[in-house]
Amino acid sequence: MLKDIGPQTSGQTKVDTLSHTLLLALSIADYDKQSYYKLSDLHIATRKLAATHPELMLRQLPMMASLLHSRSGMGTLVFGTRNHASFFVHMLGTLELLVPHLFLDIRASALNDILDVYVDAFQCHIQYMRNHERERIMGLLNRFLLLVHQYVYHNPSAARQWVQKHHNAMQDVAGIFPDLLSLKTLLAGTCILRLHPEGNENAPENISSEPGPSTRGSVVRPVAQPPGFGKGGSNRDLRSLLDKDNVDPEEILSALKDLDLVSSRKPEVLEAYQDELQCVVLTSTNISCCSLAFRLLLQSIKNNPKTAGQFISGYLQCLASDRRDLVLLVLDHLPDLWCSPRSMAACFCKRSFQVGISTNVNSAVPITDTLLLLNMQYGN
Numbered sequence: 001m002l003k004d005i006g007p008q009t010s011g012q013t014k015v016d017t018l019s020h021t022l023l024l025a026l027s028i029a030d031y032d033k034q035s036y037y038k039l040s041d042l043h044i045a046t047r048k049l050a051a052t053h054p055e056l057m058l059r060q061l062p063m064m065a066s067l068l069h070s071r072s073g074m075g076t077l078v079f080g081t082r083n084h085a086s087f088f089v090h091m092l093g094t095l096e097l098l099v100p101h102l103f104l105d106i107r108a109s110a111l112n113d114i115l116d117v118y119v120d121a122f123q124c125h126i127q128y129m130r131n132h133e134r135e136r137i138m139g140l141l142n143r144f145l146l147l148v149h150q151y152v153y154h155n156p157s158a159a160r161q162w163v164q165k166h167h168n169a170m171q172d173v174a175g176i177f178p179d180l181l182s183l184k185t186l187l188a189g190t191c192i193l194r195l196h197p198e199g200n201e202n203a204p205e206n207i208s209s210e211p212g213p214s215t216r217g218s219v220v221r222p223v224a225q226p227p228g229f230g231k232g233g234s235n236r237d238l239r240s241l242l243d244k245d246n247v248d249p250e251e252i253l254s255a256l257k258d259l260d261l262v263s264s265r266k267p268e269v270l271e272a273y274q275d276e277l278q279c280v281v282l283t284s285t286n287i288s289c290c291s292l293a294f295r296l297l298l299q300s301i302k303n304n305p306k307t308a309g310q311f312i313s314g315y316l317q318c319l320a321s322d323r324r325d326l327v328l329l330v331l332d333h334l335p336d337l338w339c340s341p342r343s344m345a346a347c348f349c350k351r352s353f354q355v356g357i358s359t360n361v362n363s364a365v366p367i368t369d370t371l372l373l374l375n376m377q378y379g380n
Contacts, residue, residue, distance in 0.1 A: 022042065067091075097306075123169045152186075256289060263296065271307055319352065331352060
């Protein structure tokens, strides 16, 4: 599709229609059950595009700001219904996949417009929300603040100006969430005030989009929490169990359930366990363990489509397995793998078709469903 399209840094290209259509389709404010599932698929398609071709999504930053702005001024009751609040969550997830390209100086104006809308939305709606609604919005606020901290690290000059502009608005939000450490740190200025070596705060600074050694020492770099289960479940860590011989499948299943619980709050922890999860899928004779491990692998890939390449060999080995239950399991989940890059999805479909031809397994249905979902990335 892209062979006749050369590099282009301005204007409009044919592939811009793809990202434009996806964002428009994702912004539809329907709330029936069918639309809910379609929006979920569109969200995955958008994340897939952002992860594999970030430049295409970066070109749509002004459009993202416009779509968000059209929702921020709604009444709090309306904002919490249909797809309005979810759209803010989806767009933030897309922005997270565009780091660090998102923070280049050339993107600063469009990025600031998007961040402005989020601050306006928080300021307008949080104070009128009930306690249980505030708890739900807390997760979005925390993710937003983490993105701002990353902005501060990668582009301190532009980020400092933006934070100072919204200092009063953030103070209002801090009054509602006084114990929110990430917000307190931002307001205290510990991650935006950078002193000259001689103590002159107004001294000229040489700032680039990728800070050098001196900058790294004075700007707090956002650090992701290491994956783990905490003190309560450390004795059932999946990695340590797989290092043992003759482990009870029930212990592995319990460890997988612990990981499932942790990943429901922090799906990024699954990336550190992809090898272990593949090991369970390929070696465990317990179909419950295989099924849960496979589902966690899919969840990890959906959260970050860039990691899909690590699963190609494992999936093909599953299809070639002599175990009929394992082959049926991975075939049933073939439509879930459409979030992988298109070339990989084509490989999976081709191999699944060959399995259906050579064995007594019906692979037509999952292949058809996968092709329909692949068409979803055009916003159809």
